[in-house]
Amino acid sequence: MSKKNLVITSITLTSIVLGLIISLGVLGPIPLTSIRPLGLFYALFMANRNITIEVFPLIVNPGNFWAASTEAITAILWDYRGLDTLFETSVFFFAIIGSIALFRFTEKEEHEIRKKTHENHASEGKYLGLSLITKTITKIILFTIIVVSAAIALHGQLTPGGGFQGGSAFAVAPLLAIAALSRFYLDDIGFKKNTMLLLRTMGLLIIALLAIIPVVAGIGSWQAYIMQNQPKEWAIIQLFPPKGLGVLLGSLVYYNIAELLAVGAGFTIIFILLSIPEEFYKKIIEKEGVEHG
Amino acid sequence: MIPILHLSLISIVLTLGMVFAYLAISERDLLKAIVYSAGQAAMYVIAFYLLMAPDIVLAYAAVGVGVYSAVMIIAVKKTERYEKP
Incomplete structure (x- = not known):
């Protein structure tokens, strides 16, 4: 086995092991897979939706801050x-x-x-x-x-x-x-x-x-x-x-x-x-x- | 529920990116190293796409695969193709 193949195999193995450890939650909490709260906040303001009252009770969307952009x-x-x-x-x-x-x-x-x-x-x-x-x-x-x-x-x-x-x-x-x-x-x-x-x-x-x-x-x-x-x-x-x-x-x-x-x-x-x-x-x-x- | 397929695709793509990065560093032929580097950028583009960052994908694909490789090829053309051991 040449040195190059050895290194590539060890990189692959390390990443598999590291991936397993992370997905078992040993190194800390796993990131959310749903829409993150900050993203949701911006998405709501972007679309000028008033359901902020349900999702973020403390924030009221007055409808004046929208950017008129779906992006x-x-x-x-x-x-x-x-x-x-x-x-x-x-x-x-x-x-x-x-x-x-x-x-x-x-x-x-x-x-x-x-x-x-x-x-x-x-x-x-x-x-x-x-x-x-x-x-x-x-x-x-x-x-x-x-x-x-x-x-x-x-x-x-x-x-x-x-x-x-x-x-x-x-x-x-x-x-x-x-x-x-x-x-x-x-x-x-x-x-x-x-x-x-x-x-x-x-x-x-x-x-x-x-x-x-x-x-x-x-x-x-x-x-x-x-x-x-x-x-x-x-x-x-x-x-x-x-x-x-x-x-x-x-x-x-x-x-x-x-x-x-x-x-x-x-x-x-x-x-x-x-x-x-x-x-x-x-x-x-x-x-x-x-x-x- | 964690979408297993999604996460495993990300991990496969990022592992390939790491392998490309190793090949780019260890290669003595600098033109080949640039191609490996572009391959690593392409893998990262797929990873960004899977991580739901389409804006980064558009900028990274153009800069990482196109512009960066071209500037490096110009640099190699003006100097030497093979790295001395």
């Missing part, structure tokens, strides 16, 4: 804990600004590397990317990935999913394109670095505007809320249509679309920058060093 995670992320998510998105935004500043090039230099790569491949008798069959299949898959990611984000307030999930699913598309079709294909279909930069800035701006609009509209009245989702009966500013008209009418869906733009475009920029050979950046930085002494 608890999205409601918590963008309504109850909206500011947390806003700052989280900002952190991601600034992290990518750092890498853009590190890997910098102009459009002229980008054109140069394109020409040089094509020349190199032509001299070696090779073509860019994988075989024709792979390329065709990849193009079809690219389309489906983008559609699925849009569906994840746009249905975020109804079914599991949301802006970040949709954005990170979207990011797989440019990755596949770089691997199978070369990075120049991304340029050709419009996934340019500057376009992506514009899209993600737009995403964060939309989030910021949506958060601030109710406050700006309510200046002087002291009755407006930052990141207001559903109308409050005691607030003068009723930004989004009143409840009862449907679950789409809150601000959650717009936040999800903006987050999809910010995350998807941000990841795409990273992959575009990483796919450029290092010698290229070294040359640019050396040139800058000579120019600035």
Whole structure:
């Protein structure tokens, strides 16, 4: 028996024994298999149900705190804990600004590397990317990935999913394109670095505007809320249509679309920058060093 | 009543995840190690799904299997494929 098989067998045995011990309740109580109380609490508030009186006698649901979302995670992320998510998105935004500043090039230099790569491949008798069959299949898959990611984000307030999930699913598309079709294909279909930069800035701006609009509209009245989702009966500013008209009418869906733009475009920029050979950046930085002494 | 099938599926999937993690650590060919790591992420995706966390599934599948492996492959491409003993 080789060492590898021995280790794998011992891992399996340990996990079986540990599983038995835990399921017998030796290490402590077994977690609930029904809906947990906190989850039930949020689910009730989300759906604006008034049966809290039966389940939680001490908590009264006045019907004013509902998020108009059947998806608890999205409601918590963008309504109850909206500011947390806003700052989280900002952190991601600034992290990518750092890498853009590190890997910098102009459009002229980008054109140069394109020409040089094509020349190199032509001299070696090779073509860019994988075989024709792979390329065709990849193009079809690219389309489906983008559609699925849009569906994840746009249905975020109804079914599991949301802006970040949709954005990170979207990011797989440019990755596949770089691997199978070369990075120049991304340029050709419009996934340019500057376009992506514009899209993600737009995403964060939309989030910021949506958060601030109710406050700006309510200046002087002291009755407006930052990141207001559903109308409050005691607030003068009723930004989004009143409840009862449907679950789409809150601000959650717009936040999800903006987050999809910010995350998807941000990841795409990273992959575009990483796919450029290092010698290229070294040359640019050396040139800058000579120019600035 | 504890749903035995559900719990045993979770334990099988997590054990497989642990085996994949061991293989990823012990493998000297780094490209293979990345594939094992992606396998471990896939097992965790199934475990999260069984634990009724569909939002985590969506984010973890894209980041753990797709983005993470790709970034690691780029790193291997820019350095060396085989780990020195």
